[in-house]
Amino acid sequence: DQQVKQNSPSLSVQEGRISILNCDYTNSMFDYFLWYKKYPAEGPTFLISISSIKDKNEDGRFTVFLNKSAKHLSLHIVPSQPGDSAVYFCAAPTTDSWGKLQFGAGTQVVVTP
Amino acid sequence: DVKVTQSSRYLVKRTGEKVFLECVQDMDHENMFWYRQDPGLGLRLIYFSYDVKMKEKGDIPEGYSVSREKKERFSLILESASTNQTSMYLCASSVVGAANYGYTFGSGTRLTVV
Numbered sequence: 590d591q592q593v594k595q596n597s598p599s600l601s602v603q604e605g606r607i608s609i610l611n612c613d614y615t616n617s618m619f620d621y622f623l624w625y626k627k628y629p630a631e632g633p634t635f636l637i638s639i640s641s642i643k644d645k646n647e648d649g650r651f652t653v654f655l656n657k658s659a660k661h662l663s664l665h666i667v668p669s670q671p672g673d674s675a676v677y678f679c680a681a682p683t684t685d686s687w688g689k690l691q692f693g694a695g696t697q698v699v700v701t702p
Numbered sequence: 703d704v705k706v707t708q709s710s711r712y713l714v715k716r717t718g719e720k721v722f723l724e725c726v727q728d729m730d731h732e733n734m735f736w737y738r739q740d741p742g743l744g745l746r747l748i749y750f751s752y753d754v755k756m757k758e759k760g761d762i763p764e765g766y767s768v769s770r771e772k773k774e775r776f777s778l779i780l781e782s783a784s785t786n787q788t789s790m791y792l793c794a795s796s797v798v799g800a801a802n803y804g805y806t807f808g809s810g811t812r813l814t815v816v
Contacts, residue, residue, distance in 0.1 A: 598741075598742065623802060625805075630711075630809060631810070632706070632792055632807025632808050632810055633792070633805075634807070635802055638802050678744060687752070687758065689733075689735065689747060690747075691761075692737075692744045692745040692746075695744050
């Protein structure tokens, strides 16, 4: 039962424009969320995170927004660059004692010139 | 630079073979994980280990086993490979209490079972 969902498998955006990636979750007990970025033939790398006590976290061109009432978060990339072309995974730690990460299905972003 | 190394980048195995995927980390991390990545399904946890000789099942452990005899090494074993185990396998490690959960992933092993 997937508790972290990314319903858009792909996104194409022009260089310089905004990319908006969406993530929904079903477990209201989740209190921390992360975004990972993955290039082909490489492992995922951490991009940005947000605690449930915040509704926004910004790091350079990347901003994550959290709407707890809607159980929804989004990642904004502004401006998008060709190097941003990758698969982006939304993740949340499980609420059991292990706190292991569970991931969404991922969104493939393609930034075109 | 911290590293998680997976022994093979690509593997092709026959149905019914016993397959070993090896993962080594040099960061003295307590936790190690095996995930598989499939299109439309994302990363799904197969097994994890929080200490030497300790292991816990993840979300999809059927058909797999693991071994952790040393802190730095975590092996994933496919007892009898099947075509539905064709996938990208990713190993990760983390230290307990790390900020942002501190997952470091290996580059992955693309396994094809024919």
